[in-house]
Amino acid sequence: MSFVSDLKGYVNPNYFTKPVNLFDFSKEFLIKLLKKMVLIRFIEEEIGNLILSSDIKCPCHLAIGQEAIAAGISENLTCKDKVFGNHRSHAHYLAMGGDIYQLIAEVFGKIDGCSLGMGGSMHIIDREKGFQGSVPIVGGTIPIAVGAALAAKFDKKNHIAVTFFGDGACEEGILHESLNFASAYDLPVLFVCENNLYSSHLDIKIRQPSDMVSRFAHAHKISSNVIDGNNIIEVVSQSKKMIEFIRKEQKPAFLEAVTYRWRGHVGPDENIDVGVRRSQKDLAAWKNRDPIKRLKEAMVENKSLTEISYKTIESDIRKEIHEYIASAKKSEFPPDENLKNLVYSA
């Protein structure tokens, strides 16, 4: 098979490992970004542990290693924008400010969950925060986000829609229908592909002739950009430009953020024995391109953070999550009548 790596350096884990350039972002803003990413990572880690201890049973697709994309893009969105996720969406939900306790309770399948314990990890929602829902059918929410953009266009209030999907979804026909319609009808939607180079167990190399999925945007005359998804400053800056463009021009845009997931397709396992390229060596290299570490080290270097204050951030977040987990364990399962009561609207 003729495969060409158009992403070149972006997929080399030995590049982009240095502390990120902080430009003139304020200390407060940088700490906010750091806390957001740590929160996402720690929740994902805790969920992974709870799967191993059999406290959590539902399939959980963890985004450890990919935190910067959701955390960075959400900085340029408001709760009036319409954000849609996929099977791996804890990060998207949390980045938008989705209720932490309700997410944990949902993963436990409890009534206190954001979906009343009806959805679990793969079906989460917090509409007040702009997170309109996630579902696991690959590419499932892409046209739905395009429809939310159509609604936003009708509303004329300058809101936009965002859909997060992976490189696997770019192999679904629905992406192309959605790109075509969004482009032909000038709809304000940001397509975000978190290209982590794997769909389930399979390397993009043996699924597509190129690893650069934003080539599909080009075919539909949608402006696109490729970024290092593990550099949160780049994510914030580049998505800001794109989102401003979408709001101003009322046109779609496509952001390809290259990243890597540290864990397997589903569950806490590292999945180093699958695919044609995913080796322990690659994984170790990618862990060195850690978005949290790169931000933290840059902040320590420019003295906006100390090792001690970072440890405090970590322990505060860890403590908060543990409290939520304890409460979620105590929460009730959904009442039996909800099985039939929620099939149709009330």
Next chain:
Amino acid sequence: MKKLVKYSDAIRFGFEYLLSNYQEVFTIGQGLWSPWYVGNSMKELEVKFGKHRIIDSPVSEAGITGAAIGASLCGYRPIVIHPRMDFMILAADQIVNQAAKWSHMLGGRSNPKITIRSVINRGGEQGAQHSQALHAWYAHIPGLRVVMPATVQDARDLLISSVLCDDPVIYIDDRWLYEREEEISDIEIVDLKNIKPKILKNGSDLTLVSSGYSTLLCLETAEKLKNENIHCDVIDMRVINPLDVNIILESVKRTKKLCVVDGGWAACGLAGEIIASVVESIEPNVLTHKPVRITLPWAPAPMSRSLEKIYYPDVNYIHNKIKTNFINK
């Protein structure tokens, strides 16, 4: 005030009512600016309401259906048009996996308020991919509502009730009904949840059940049987998901005979489901005869007119079946 109206015009009156009174209603699908796709049923709506609300779409059944779902989650009440049910299969993921499940799997936090209008358009040597009646598929799915208007009044009123309902609704009309003319009364808004099957004709000898175009066949068959002093209850299902057979139970307790006519196939179909739902709710000695279902032959729709003639059940076929199974027995 009653007035004489054609079925296809009644559909258009439904659209006009909705588009005039509800700014959140818009419609999207293929062929909306063309006379080829949905006959007179949407004629010149784009002139009256503007092309921004009557959107003729790219050839993307799944993408457009998904987009309508998305708009429905953001305050709108879109009506998606699939001028032939066969092509709607391309949108099945969005209908079955998304629209039908969104409420349940997200704990009722989000309801797709979407109506999907699908047209059964058979005959005329169109062949296997332009002729299917797949209503039973969608009746199989919890979370969807499925309506099949048979009468002119229902063509308009069920459309209005569907669009004003907060659930995803599949509204299925049939091109073979478009020229049907009836008197209809003024619009009264009825909650779709309260719309039940209806007895269109009363009789004590046989219960005939159907939906959509098959109801017209049943009414005509009942008329023919009446001349032979055989009187039928003709029950029009109107809503086939969720299925409500209570009125059929009442009827068969009187007639003791049940025949279901359906424009789909027999296997795992609507006719079988209705019969099963009835017989499991009555005592074994209620029916004096085995229930009968009249459906399509077990083959895709043929092209050639000679085969089309034997493929679709008509009044004579239904009449003969009834005579053989219930009367001469």
